[in-house]
Amino acid sequence: MKPALIVMAKTPKPGGAKRRLAGEIGDVAASHFYRTCLETTLRRLSPDPRWRLTIAVTPDADCREAYWRRLASECRASLVPQGTGDLGARMHRLLMAEEGQTLLIGSDIPGVTPAHIAQAFQKLGRADAVFGPAEDGGFWLVGMKRPKRMRPFERVRWSSRYTLSDTLENFRGTQVAFASLLGDVDTKADYRSRREGAERLVPPRRHR
16 A cells, blocks of 8 residues: 555635734735645645545534535545544544554645655655654654554644654654654744745635
C-alpha cells in the first residue's frame, strides 16, 4: 500500500478558520485566504502518485457537505472526519487509523510542495518519526510509523513557541528526523508576506 498523506482541514467559511488572522484582517478576508490556500495545497499535492491523499475535516458533520465531496472527488482523495477531542487527540487518532508510513500536515502552509512531502517520507523511512518545524516554534508536518506504541501529543502547549519542543519531549528514546522549515499564516504580517505565493496558482473557484 502507498504511504498516506493526511491533510487536516476546516470548512472555509467566515468565523470557521484562521480566527487569529481574522482578528487582524477580518473574517471575510481570512476565510477567502484560507480557502485559496486549502484548495491550492490539495490540488498541488493530489496528482503525485507516490502517496494516497486523505482530507480530514472538522467539524465532523461538514464531511457530508457538497463542497467537501466535490473537492475530494477532484483531488481523488478520501474524506474522513477528524473526530472529537483537542488537536493532539485528533492528530493521534488520524495517525493510528493508517498502516505504514503516514504524514499529517495542516492546510494553511502556502509554501508546501510535493518535494517537501517526498523529502519527509524519505526521512521517515530512516527514522521513527519526522517533523516539519514551523517558523513560530510549532510544526507544520508530523509523520510516524508506529503511533500506537506511544502517546505523542500529551502535555503540549499548542499554538505557542513551545509546541514543537513540548512534543519532542514525548519522543525521547526514538529516532526523530526533521523536514524543511516552513511557515503558516497567523498574523497580518504573515498574510502580507505570503499572500501572493498562496494565491497565484489556483484562485478560489466560484460555485455554480
